Amino acid sequence: MSKASDDQQQLAAHLASADFLLFVELAFAWLYPGQVLAMNWHLEVLAELGRQIAVGEVRQLIVALPPRSLKLFHLFHVSAGLSVG
Numbered sequence: 685m686s687k688a689s690d691d692q693q694q695l696a697a698h699l700a701s702a703d704f705l706l707f708v709e710l711a712f713a714w715l716y717p718g719q720v721l722a723m724n725w726h727l728e729v730l731a732e733l734g735r736q737i738a739v740g741e742v743r744q745l746i747v748a749l750p751p752r753s754l755k756l757f758h759l760f761h762v763s764a765g766l767s768v769g
Contacts (some may be wrong), residue, residue, distance in 0.1 A: 695737035730755060
């Protein structure tokens with residue numbers, strides 16, 4: 685891997701650790717290559733809730749959204765990935 689590629693990956697990781705919504709977008713692109721994440725207001729709300737969970741501001745949460753609204757992706761998979769590192 686080239687130095688420029690390493691630098692880009694490190695920059696993306698740093699930015700994603702500070703911006704939960706960016707982390708969600710990068711994780712979606714990595715997990716579902718070729719699929720487009722159609723941004724909507726509920727994804728921004730879920731990203732903010734995921735950030736609050738990751739930093740410990742929220743300990744318990746109930747989310748009532750219809751199936752296939754990415755709630756599990758945001759609040760379980762991505763929150764866990766962000767807290768790991």
